[in-house]
Amino acid sequence: MSLIVGAILIILIGQNPREAYGILFQESLLNYYGFANTLTKTSPLLLASLGILIALKGGQFNIGGEGQIYLGALGSTLVGLFVNNIPSFLHIFLALLAGFIGGALWGIISGYLKAYRGINEVITTLLLNYIAINLISYLVHHPLAEPNAPSAYSPLIAQSAKLPIILPKTLAHAGIFVGIFAIIVVGILLQKTIIGYEIEIVGLNPKAATYAGISVSKTILLVMALSGGLCGLAGATEVMGLKYRLFENFSPGYGFNAIAIAFLSRGNVIGVFITSLFFGALLSGANVMQRSAEVPVTIVAVIQGLTLLFIGISSQIKKN
Numbered sequence: 001m002s003l004i005v006g007a008i009l010i011i012l013i014g015q016n017p018r019e020a021y022g023i024l025f026q027e028s029l030l031n032y033y034g035f036a037n038t039l040t041k042t043s044p045l046l047l048a049s050l051g052i053l054i055a056l057k058g059g060q061f062n063i064g065g066e067g068q069i070y071l072g073a074l075g076s077t078l079v080g081l082f083v084n085n086i087p088s089f090l091h092i093f094l095a096l097l098a099g100f101i102g103g104a105l106w107g108i109i110s111g112y113l114k115a116y117r118g119i120n121e122v123i124t125t126l127l128l129n130y131i132a133i134n135l136i137s138y139l140v141h142h143p144l145a146e147p148n149a150p151s152a153y154s155p156l157i158a159q160s161a162k163l164p165i166i167l168p169k170t171l172a173h174a175g176i177f178v179g180i181f182a183i184i185v186v187g188i189l190l191q192k193t194i195i196g197y198e199i200e201i202v203g204l205n206p207k208a209a210t211y212a213g214i215s216v217s218k219t220i221l222l223v224m225a226l227s228g229g230l231c232g233l234a235g236a237t238e239v240m241g242l243k244y245r246l247f248e249n250f251s252p253g254y255g256f257n258a259i260a261i262a263f264l265s266r267g268n269v270i271g272v273f274i275t276s277l278f279f280g281a282l283l284s285g286a287n288v289m290q291r292s293a294e295v296p297v298t299i300v301a302v303i304q305g306l307t308l309l310f311i312g313i314s315s316q317i318k319k320n
Helices: 002-012 017-030 032-057 065-082 088-117 121-141 175-192 194-204 206-211 216-243 254-264 269-293 298-319
Strands: none
Touching: 002 017, 002 298, 017 032, 017 269, 032 065, 032 175, 032 194, 032 216, 032 254, 032 269, 065 088, 065 121, 065 216, 065 254, 088 121, 088 216, 175 194, 175 216, 175 269, 194 206, 194 216, 206 216, 216 254, 254 269, 254 298, 269 298
Protein backbone atom coordinates (compact mmCIF):
# COMPACT_ATOMS: atom_id res chain seq x y z
CA MET A 1 0.00 0.00 0.00
CA SER A 2 2.83 2.42 0.78
CA LEU A 3 4.37 1.72 -2.64
CA ILE A 4 0.98 2.32 -4.30
CA VAL A 5 0.52 5.66 -2.54
CA GLY A 6 4.12 6.50 -3.40
CA ALA A 7 3.33 5.74 -7.05
CA ILE A 8 0.38 8.14 -6.92
CA LEU A 9 2.65 10.87 -5.54
CA ILE A 10 5.17 10.22 -8.32
CA ILE A 11 2.38 10.59 -10.89
CA LEU A 12 1.29 13.87 -9.27
CA ILE A 13 4.76 15.34 -9.78
CA GLY A 14 4.60 14.36 -13.45
CA GLN A 15 6.86 11.30 -13.48
CA ASN A 16 6.41 7.62 -14.34
CA PRO A 17 6.23 5.40 -11.20
CA ARG A 18 7.10 2.24 -13.15
CA GLU A 19 10.26 3.86 -14.43
CA ALA A 20 11.10 5.33 -11.02
CA TYR A 21 10.61 2.07 -9.12
CA GLY A 22 12.38 0.12 -11.85
CA ILE A 23 15.44 2.32 -11.54
CA LEU A 24 15.30 2.28 -7.74
CA PHE A 25 15.23 -1.50 -7.31
CA GLN A 26 17.31 -2.41 -10.33
CA GLU A 27 20.15 -0.11 -9.31
CA SER A 28 20.00 -1.12 -5.64
CA LEU A 29 19.65 -4.90 -6.07
CA LEU A 30 20.89 -5.90 -9.55
CA ASN A 31 23.77 -3.49 -10.04
CA TYR A 32 27.07 -4.62 -8.45
CA TYR A 33 27.93 -1.28 -6.87
CA GLY A 34 24.32 -0.52 -6.04
CA PHE A 35 23.89 -3.88 -4.31
CA ALA A 36 27.09 -3.26 -2.35
CA ASN A 37 25.63 0.05 -1.21
CA THR A 38 22.40 -1.74 -0.27
CA LEU A 39 24.35 -4.16 1.92
CA THR A 40 26.12 -1.22 3.55
CA LYS A 41 22.76 0.39 4.39
CA THR A 42 21.22 -2.92 5.46
CA SER A 43 23.84 -3.77 8.09
CA PRO A 44 22.93 -1.14 10.73
CA LEU A 45 19.21 -1.44 9.93
CA LEU A 46 19.33 -5.19 10.50
CA LEU A 47 21.09 -4.99 13.86
CA ALA A 48 19.00 -2.09 15.17
CA SER A 49 15.78 -3.79 14.04
CA LEU A 50 16.71 -6.96 15.90
CA GLY A 51 17.20 -4.80 18.98
CA ILE A 52 13.75 -3.24 18.64
CA LEU A 53 12.24 -6.66 17.94
CA ILE A 54 13.59 -8.28 21.09
CA ALA A 55 12.26 -5.36 23.13
CA LEU A 56 8.82 -5.79 21.58
CA LYS A 57 8.92 -9.50 22.37
CA GLY A 58 9.40 -8.56 26.01
CA GLY A 59 6.54 -6.07 25.93
CA GLN A 60 8.80 -3.00 25.80
CA PHE A 61 8.61 -0.27 23.17
CA ASN A 62 12.19 0.86 22.67
CA ILE A 63 12.27 4.00 20.53
CA GLY A 64 15.75 4.83 21.80
CA GLY A 65 17.58 2.84 19.15
CA GLU A 66 19.07 6.00 17.69
CA GLY A 67 20.73 6.98 20.96
CA GLN A 68 21.91 3.42 21.57
CA ILE A 69 23.47 3.41 18.09
CA TYR A 70 25.48 6.51 19.06
CA LEU A 71 26.67 4.98 22.33
CA GLY A 72 27.64 1.77 20.56
CA ALA A 73 29.62 3.80 18.05
CA LEU A 74 31.36 5.56 20.94
CA GLY A 75 32.32 2.26 22.58
CA SER A 76 33.84 0.82 19.42
CA THR A 77 35.62 4.10 18.67
CA LEU A 78 37.29 4.18 22.08
CA VAL A 79 38.57 0.62 21.62
CA GLY A 80 39.66 1.41 18.07
CA LEU A 81 41.57 4.49 19.23
CA PHE A 82 43.09 3.50 22.54
CA VAL A 83 43.63 -0.27 22.34
CA ASN A 84 46.71 -1.03 20.26
CA ASN A 85 49.22 -3.71 19.32
CA ILE A 86 46.84 -6.68 19.36
CA PRO A 87 45.83 -9.06 16.54
CA SER A 88 43.14 -7.79 14.20
CA PHE A 89 40.62 -10.55 14.99
CA LEU A 90 40.89 -9.75 18.70
CA HIS A 91 40.75 -6.01 18.13
CA ILE A 92 37.58 -6.36 16.00
CA PHE A 93 35.99 -8.61 18.62
CA LEU A 94 36.77 -6.18 21.45
CA ALA A 95 35.50 -3.19 19.46
CA LEU A 96 32.24 -4.99 18.65
CA LEU A 97 31.90 -6.04 22.29
CA ALA A 98 32.47 -2.44 23.41
CA GLY A 99 29.78 -1.31 20.96
CA PHE A 100 27.35 -3.87 22.36
CA ILE A 101 28.14 -2.85 25.95
CA GLY A 102 27.77 0.87 25.15
CA GLY A 103 24.31 0.34 23.68
CA ALA A 104 23.32 -2.09 26.45
CA LEU A 105 24.24 0.37 29.20
CA TRP A 106 22.18 3.06 27.49
CA GLY A 107 19.24 0.69 27.12
CA ILE A 108 19.39 -0.59 30.67
CA ILE A 109 18.85 2.94 32.02
CA SER A 110 15.32 2.90 30.61
CA GLY A 111 14.91 -0.71 31.70
CA TYR A 112 15.74 0.17 35.30
CA LEU A 113 13.43 3.20 35.30
CA LYS A 114 10.59 1.05 33.93
CA ALA A 115 11.17 -2.01 36.11
CA TYR A 116 11.84 -0.29 39.45
CA ARG A 117 10.39 3.22 39.12
CA GLY A 118 7.41 2.57 36.84
CA ILE A 119 8.45 5.25 34.32
CA ASN A 120 7.21 4.56 30.80
CA GLU A 121 10.06 3.37 28.57
CA VAL A 122 8.72 5.32 25.56
CA ILE A 123 9.44 8.60 27.35
CA THR A 124 12.86 7.66 28.70
CA THR A 125 14.17 6.04 25.51
CA LEU A 126 13.02 9.03 23.48
CA LEU A 127 14.71 11.55 25.77
CA LEU A 128 17.89 9.50 26.02
CA ASN A 129 18.21 9.80 22.23
CA TYR A 130 18.80 13.54 22.55
CA ILE A 131 21.26 13.08 25.40
CA ALA A 132 23.27 10.52 23.43
CA ILE A 133 23.38 12.54 20.22
CA ASN A 134 24.47 15.70 22.02
CA LEU A 135 27.00 13.78 24.13
CA ILE A 136 28.68 12.50 20.97
CA SER A 137 28.55 16.02 19.52
CA TYR A 138 30.39 17.36 22.57
CA LEU A 139 33.00 14.57 22.48
CA VAL A 140 33.89 15.01 18.79
CA HIS A 141 34.10 18.78 19.25
CA HIS A 142 36.34 18.60 22.30
CA PRO A 143 38.06 15.59 23.97
CA LEU A 144 37.88 13.26 20.94
CA ALA A 145 38.27 15.91 18.24
CA GLU A 146 40.74 15.40 15.42
CA PRO A 147 43.22 18.30 15.65
CA ASN A 148 42.75 20.93 12.93
CA ALA A 149 39.85 19.00 11.39
CA PRO A 150 37.50 20.92 9.06
CA SER A 151 34.46 19.48 10.84
CA ALA A 152 33.60 17.61 14.02
CA TYR A 153 34.97 14.07 14.06
CA SER A 154 37.44 11.87 15.93
CA PRO A 155 40.79 10.55 14.69
CA LEU A 156 40.79 7.39 12.59
CA ILE A 157 40.50 4.10 14.45
CA ALA A 158 43.36 1.61 14.16
CA GLN A 159 43.60 -0.43 10.96
CA SER A 160 43.34 -3.62 13.02
CA ALA A 161 39.88 -2.56 14.30
CA LYS A 162 38.38 -2.06 10.85
CA LEU A 163 35.89 -4.57 9.44
CA PRO A 164 37.10 -6.13 6.16
CA ILE A 165 35.54 -5.20 2.83
CA ILE A 166 33.57 -8.16 1.38
CA LEU A 167 32.99 -6.89 -2.19
CA PRO A 168 36.13 -5.51 -3.88
CA LYS A 169 36.15 -1.84 -4.90
CA THR A 170 33.02 -1.08 -2.86
CA LEU A 171 32.13 0.02 0.67
CA ALA A 172 30.30 -3.24 1.49
CA HIS A 173 31.84 -4.57 4.69
CA ALA A 174 31.58 -7.56 7.01
CA GLY A 175 28.98 -5.82 9.17
CA ILE A 176 26.31 -7.70 7.20
CA PHE A 177 27.79 -10.96 8.53
CA VAL A 178 27.61 -9.57 12.06
CA GLY A 179 23.93 -8.94 11.40
CA ILE A 180 23.33 -12.45 10.04
CA PHE A 181 25.12 -13.96 13.04
CA ALA A 182 22.93 -11.83 15.32
CA ILE A 183 19.82 -13.17 13.54
CA ILE A 184 20.88 -16.73 14.31
CA VAL A 185 21.68 -15.95 17.95
CA VAL A 186 18.46 -14.00 18.56
CA GLY A 187 16.39 -16.67 16.79
CA ILE A 188 17.86 -19.41 18.99
CA LEU A 189 17.52 -17.26 22.12
CA LEU A 190 13.85 -16.49 21.53
CA GLN A 191 12.73 -19.90 20.28
CA LYS A 192 14.97 -22.47 21.93
CA THR A 193 15.91 -21.20 25.40
CA ILE A 194 14.27 -20.70 28.77
CA ILE A 195 15.26 -17.02 28.67
CA GLY A 196 13.39 -16.61 25.40
CA TYR A 197 10.33 -18.30 26.89
CA GLU A 198 10.42 -15.97 29.89
CA ILE A 199 10.79 -12.91 27.63
CA GLU A 200 7.76 -13.97 25.61
CA ILE A 201 5.62 -14.67 28.69
CA VAL A 202 6.49 -11.30 30.21
CA GLY A 203 5.66 -9.64 26.90
CA LEU A 204 2.30 -11.38 26.63
CA ASN A 205 1.14 -11.18 30.25
CA PRO A 206 3.33 -9.80 33.07
CA LYS A 207 0.83 -10.91 35.73
CA ALA A 208 0.85 -14.48 34.47
CA ALA A 209 4.65 -14.35 34.36
CA THR A 210 4.77 -13.28 38.01
CA TYR A 211 2.34 -16.06 38.95
CA ALA A 212 4.63 -18.54 37.14
CA GLY A 213 7.61 -17.39 39.23
CA ILE A 214 9.30 -15.27 36.54
CA SER A 215 10.88 -12.02 37.70
CA VAL A 216 9.28 -9.38 35.51
CA SER A 217 11.69 -6.66 36.67
CA LYS A 218 14.80 -8.68 35.88
CA THR A 219 13.38 -9.73 32.53
CA ILE A 220 12.69 -6.10 31.60
CA LEU A 221 16.27 -5.19 32.50
CA LEU A 222 17.58 -8.07 30.39
CA VAL A 223 15.34 -7.23 27.44
CA MET A 224 16.34 -3.56 27.40
CA ALA A 225 20.02 -4.44 27.78
CA LEU A 226 19.88 -6.88 24.86
CA SER A 227 17.84 -4.43 22.81
CA GLY A 228 20.26 -1.59 23.46
CA GLY A 229 23.25 -3.87 22.86
CA LEU A 230 22.06 -4.91 19.42
CA CYS A 231 21.41 -1.27 18.50
CA GLY A 232 24.89 -0.50 19.85
CA LEU A 233 26.32 -3.11 17.47
CA ALA A 234 24.67 -1.21 14.62
CA GLY A 235 26.63 1.88 15.61
CA ALA A 236 29.81 -0.14 16.05
CA THR A 237 29.64 -1.59 12.53
CA GLU A 238 29.08 1.88 11.07
CA VAL A 239 32.29 3.09 12.67
CA MET A 240 34.33 -0.05 12.06
CA GLY A 241 33.12 -0.81 8.56
CA LEU A 242 32.21 2.49 6.94
CA LYS A 243 33.18 5.70 8.74
CA TYR A 244 36.41 4.54 10.47
CA ARG A 245 35.97 7.41 12.91
CA LEU A 246 33.23 8.90 15.09
CA PHE A 247 31.28 11.69 13.39
CA GLU A 248 28.75 14.17 14.69
CA ASN A 249 25.20 13.23 13.54
CA PHE A 250 26.52 10.21 11.62
CA SER A 251 23.26 8.23 11.68
CA PRO A 252 20.61 9.22 9.10
CA GLY A 253 17.89 7.87 11.39
CA TYR A 254 18.63 4.15 11.42
CA GLY A 255 17.18 3.82 14.92
CA PHE A 256 13.82 5.22 13.83
CA ASN A 257 13.69 3.20 10.59
CA ALA A 258 14.35 0.12 12.72
CA ILE A 259 11.01 0.63 14.48
CA ALA A 260 9.12 0.29 11.19
CA ILE A 261 11.20 -2.73 10.20
CA ALA A 262 10.60 -4.49 13.52
CA PHE A 263 6.84 -3.98 13.26
CA LEU A 264 6.72 -4.97 9.60
CA SER A 265 8.56 -8.24 10.36
CA ARG A 266 5.69 -9.36 12.64
CA GLY A 267 8.10 -10.69 15.25
CA ASN A 268 9.97 -12.96 12.83
CA VAL A 269 13.76 -12.69 12.72
CA ILE A 270 13.87 -13.79 9.07
CA GLY A 271 11.28 -11.12 8.37
CA VAL A 272 13.66 -8.60 9.93
CA PHE A 273 16.34 -9.56 7.41
CA ILE A 274 14.01 -9.32 4.41
CA THR A 275 12.50 -6.01 5.53
CA SER A 276 15.91 -4.54 6.40
CA LEU A 277 17.09 -5.44 2.90
CA PHE A 278 13.99 -3.75 1.46
CA PHE A 279 14.61 -0.56 3.43
CA GLY A 280 18.31 -0.74 2.58
CA ALA A 281 17.40 -0.94 -1.10
CA LEU A 282 15.12 2.08 -0.75
CA LEU A 283 17.89 4.12 0.84
CA SER A 284 20.50 2.89 -1.62
CA GLY A 285 18.47 3.54 -4.76
CA ALA A 286 16.95 6.86 -3.72
CA ASN A 287 19.72 9.07 -5.11
CA VAL A 288 19.93 7.14 -8.37
CA MET A 289 16.15 7.45 -8.76
CA GLN A 290 16.42 11.20 -8.27
CA ARG A 291 19.18 11.55 -10.86
CA SER A 292 17.73 9.22 -13.50
CA ALA A 293 13.95 9.57 -13.07
CA GLU A 294 13.87 13.07 -11.58
CA VAL A 295 11.92 11.83 -8.56
CA PRO A 296 12.91 13.54 -5.27
CA VAL A 297 14.69 11.49 -2.60
CA THR A 298 11.98 12.58 -0.17
CA ILE A 299 9.57 10.15 -1.88
CA VAL A 300 11.55 7.33 -0.24
CA ALA A 301 11.11 8.96 3.17
CA VAL A 302 7.38 9.23 2.45
CA ILE A 303 7.24 5.51 1.54
CA GLN A 304 8.99 4.62 4.79
CA GLY A 305 6.59 6.75 6.81
CA LEU A 306 3.58 5.34 5.00
CA THR A 307 4.84 1.81 5.68
CA LEU A 308 4.76 2.48 9.41
CA LEU A 309 1.33 4.11 9.09
CA PHE A 310 -0.15 1.13 7.24
CA ILE A 311 1.40 -1.26 9.76
CA GLY A 312 -0.46 0.60 12.51
CA ILE A 313 -3.71 0.52 10.54
CA SER A 314 -3.42 -3.21 9.81
CA SER A 315 -2.66 -3.96 13.46
CA GLN A 316 -5.76 -2.05 14.53
CA ILE A 317 -7.91 -3.87 11.97
CA LYS A 318 -6.55 -7.20 13.22
CA LYS A 319 -7.48 -6.28 16.82
CA ASN A 320 -11.00 -5.36 15.82
